[in-house]
Amino acid sequence: MNREEPGSARRPSRWAPLFSADGWVLFLASLASRLYLGVLLCLALIAVLPALFGWHGTVVQSGSMEPHISAGDVVLAAGFDAAQKVPVGGVVEFTSPAEAEPSGVEKTRLHRIVAENPDGTFVTAGDANAEVDSTPLKREQITGQARLLVPFVGLPGLWLGLGNLPALAWWSVLTLIAVVLAVFWVRTPDEDEETGDSPDAADDSPEVSSESPSEDDAASALPARARHLKASAAVGLVGALTALVLVTSTTFSSAAFTAATSNTGSTFGTAADWTPPSVTIASPGTTVRASVSLTAAASDGETGIRNVTIQYLPPGGAWTPLCTREAEPYTCQWNTQTMPDGAYSLRAIATDNSGLTTTSATAQTTVANSFAVILTAPEEIVRGNTILGATLYSPGSTDYSVRVEYSVAGANKWNTLCLTVAAPYQCTWATGTFTNDFYDLRAVAVVGLTSSYSEPITDVLVDNVAPSATMGDPGSPLRGVSTFTAVAADAQSGINQVQIQYARTGASTWTQLCTVTESPYSCRFDTTALATAPYSFRAIATDExxxxxxxxxxxxxxxxNTVSSVSVEDPGAYLTGNATLRAAANSSAGVSTLRIQSSPxxxxxxxxxxxxxxAPYSCVWDTRTASDGQYDLRAVLTDGAAKETTSAVVSSRRVDNSPLRGADVQAANGSGIQGRLDAGDTLTLSYSQQVNLASVTPGWAGSALPVTVxxxxxxxxxxxxxxxxxxxxIQRPGSNVNLGSINTKANFAKTKKTVTFNATMTAKTLITAGVPKTVVTVTLGAPASGVGNLRTSSTMATMVWTPTASVTNPSGLTSSIAPVAESGALDRDF
Structure with missing residues (x-):
């Protein structure tokens, strides 16, 4: 106990230094730091404690649920069991499968359920998105219902997870400063006493104390204990915050389901009124070495050529620019010695002065600067005796022996087919001794104990089996235009064509009546071109x-045809608008009249x-004056003697004037090989009216949707x-895509093979003559399977699109299923 002597000064408050003029700054800084840390730790505690009740938290990665949920917020979700009612209008956490993700990786999503579909699935949307999500949600995908939002606390973890190190560094520095200010920058009274910073310390007058030595020891221990407590508190705070960052950097969910425009239904486009340039690249030859000149030719009839870029595609690589020329000649030198040997593709890209570009067809060559052996590819389908040839590049003076090997396709079990020891390295493949199947081929060059192998030629089909062919009976007598049919089949390479021929009975010379390349193998022929006589008919089927x-x-x-004969032409399976009806008629008594008739x-x-x-006996029937449906057609001939002859009936021709129908189908090559389906190619399907996109595929509003082609x-x-x-x-996992099918009328896949592509489908609305029309565009991505089954088609053809009746317009009117032929000039499409 201290005693105050008479006349001594009163000791000031122990908090006086804190509230002095200098202490206010430290006091306010420490208070602000403690408040900041307190809020941060409370939010962290709120985010962690609900786990005791079975809730789980995730950090939101995007802003599509703003303003209610922002990136960096932690959302706590309660478990969702099978008996729980799906909360329409509530926010749920769900698993989005890999096939619904553009990245192809399964993700956790967080969106609001806005509606329930008739099929039991649900429509979800982000609060900040103008469009609903393109993929419907199934109940079993829901993993939790959002219950509690903890704002901002996940931001440090989000920065760490996304690699935003500058933001994380600034937050870390700020938080460490707050820890130092809160823990170390306010001195306790014990520390003041230890350092003698009280007013009494300056007093020289002696102080009488009655404290015992043990009390002095306890008092001296207080400042040291305070320092230890402060250090422990600082370390604990830093550890807790570090743990919070690490935990939240691994528990992400996304509020962004798909990209969406602000108003897909109000997107308008106009037809292009300009023409892109034309460009070709000259082949440098089958093989090249050292330095070689590559030359392109380009022209543009409107604004002129701005530049031409020549590119090359190395084996397994990507297109690489070799040079860009702004004036003719569009030529550059290619130093192949800097490239690995192998097969290369070459192309040129021309850009005109209006910014339009065209990519040329590709040229193929092989770089062979060092020794290489290459097997010349035979046809995709072979029969009989097939010549196989190998070529050696840069052999020098070394004498090689060359053998050709074969393996059943994909088996990688190689057997010797033939052996040659001197140039030219050719041999005959007697395919008749092989089973009809697919084979892989390669060449092997041998010198001493060293063997060099060519790139295998895969999936060569051996087909030595002839197709089957049966001629149909056309009937007798034959008059006017008659139908001739045949049946053909081939189990190996498929039917290439069927030719129907006729010959006068007793003659040995057969004359072609028609050639058909697609099933059904039938044609119509006007028999009035033949003399009256008995005839024979036959079919010749040829496979690939x-x-x-x-x-x-x-x-x-x-x-x-010497008596009255009459026939009506088949106008086609679908009749729309003004349909032309034709008939053929002949009578020895003369034709008085001919009537063309229809009947339901x-x-x-x-x-x-x-x-x-x-003659000619034809007229136009405005089918819009008849109800849609199936009709039979016939012709009735009245001859000069007033005798009537009725033709055979052409039955079940469909009148279809639905205002919603397929209008056009187009395909365009992207940046890949012309005449070959590859990434960047597009397929565009146009309807005559605006359609309900949800009838194309459930839940779709036109935004980018992953599909399979x-x-x-x-x-x-x-x-x-x-x-x-x-x-x-076009297909989509888990849902139908009701776009029908497209007959390319060309050969893009190897015989009896299938190829699938990852693709993206979008839709927009165009206005033509004041009428809104829907255009669906499918953009190909990388092949998903069967890439080795692709082939390059050189056929210029008119594609045919057959829509389905599952698609409707906004009023519920179903689409016509009438096939649609590609408009415009013939091209190679993809």
Whole structure:
């Protein structure tokens, strides 16, 4: 106990230094730091403690749920069991499968459920998005319902997870300063006493104390204990905040489901009124070495050429610019010695002065600066004796022996096919001794104990089996325009064509009547061009390998057009707008009139569409005056003697004037190989009206949607469209895509093979003559499977798109299923 002597000064408050003029700055800084740390630790505690109740938290990565949920917020979600009702209007956490993600990686998503679909799935959307999500949500995907929002606390973890190190560094420095200010920059009274910073310390008068020595020791221990407590508190704070950052850097969810425009339904476009330039690249030869000149030719009839870039594609690499020229000649030197040997593709890209670009068809060459052996590729389909040749590049003076090996496709079990010891390295492949199947081939050059191998040529089909062919019976007597049919099939390479021939009975010379390349193998022929006599008819089927079979002839079928004969032409399976009806008629008594009639299919209730007195017997029927449906057609001939002859009926032709129908189909090459399906190619399907995009595929509003494009060879069983009838359709995992199918009328896939592509589908609305019309565009990505089954087509063809009736307009009117032929000039499409 201290005693105050009479006349001594009163000791000031122990908090006086804190509230002195100098102490206010430290006091306010420490108070602000403690408040900041207190709020931060409280938020962290709120984010962690609910885990005791089975809740789990994730850090939001994006801002599509703003203003309610922002990036860096922690959302706590309660578990979602099978018996719980789906909260329409609430925010849920769910798993988005890999096939619904543009990245192809499964993700955790956080969005609001805005509606329930009739099929039991749900529509989700971000609060900040103008469009709903493109993929419907299934109940089993929901992993939790959002219950509590903790703002901002996940930002440091988000910065760490996203690699935003500058932001994380600034926050770390700020927080460490707050820890120092809060813990170390306010001195306790014990520390003041230890340093003698009290007013009494300056007093020279003696002080009488009654404290015992043990009390002095306890008092001296207090400042040291305070320092230890401060250090422990600082370390604890830093550790807790570090743990919070590490935990939140691994528990992300995203509020962004798909990209969306602000108003997809109000997107308008206009037709292009300019022409891109033309460009070609000259082939430098089958093989090149050292330095070689590459030359392109380009022209533009409007604004002129701005520049031409020549590129090369190395094996397994990407297109690489070699040079850019702004004036003719568009030539550059290619130093192939800096490149690895192998097969290269070359192309040129021309840009005109309006900014339009065109990519040329690719040229192929092989760089062979060092020794290489290359097997010349045979045809994709072979039969009989096939010549195989190998070429040695840069062999020097070394004598090589060369053998050709084969393996069943994909088996990688190689056997010697033939051996040659001197140039030219050629041998004959007797395919007739092999099983009809797909084979891989390669060449091997050997010197001493060293063997060099060529790149394998894969999937060469051996087909020595002829197709089957049967001629249909056309009937007898034959008059006017008659139908001739044949049946053909081939189990190996597929049917290339069927030729139908005729010969007068007793003659040995056969004349071509028609050639058909697609099933059904039938054609119409005007028999009035033949003299009256008995005839024989036969069919010759040829497969893709060149094997052919001649059917057994149908003999003694009388062609007799000397009496009255009449027939009606088939106007096609679908009749729209003004349809042209044609008939053929002949009579020895002369043709007085010819009537072309229609009847609702199967009712035998005939309506005359036109009456004709002279050839050519044709007229226009405005099908819009009839109800949509199926109709039978016939022609009735009245001869000079007033005798009537009725033609055979062409049955079940469909009148279809639905205002919603396919309008056009177009394909365009991207930056890849012309005539070959590859990444960047587009397929555009245009409707005559605006359609309800949700009827194309459930939940779709037109924004970018991951889909799969399937390309199938026309010889695959069930298609039957032939080698030049490869078919494309669009698929989507878990949902239908009701866009029908497209017959490319070309050969893009190897025989009986299938290729799939990752792709993206979008839609927009165009205004034509004041009418809104929907255009669906599918952009190909990388092949997903079967890339080795692709081939480059040189065919210029008109594609045919067959829509489905599942698509409707906003009023619910179903689409016509009438096939749509590609408009415009013939091209190689992809």
């Amino acid at each position: 390998a060149g094997n052919s079979t001649t059917s057994t002839p149908i003999t003694n079928r009388l062609v007799d 299919a199967g009712t035998n209730t005939w309506t005359t569409r036109c009456t004709l007195a002279t 399937r390309l199938r060879d026309g010889n695959i069983q069930g298609l039957g469209t032939g080698s030049n009838g490869d078919t494309v359709d």
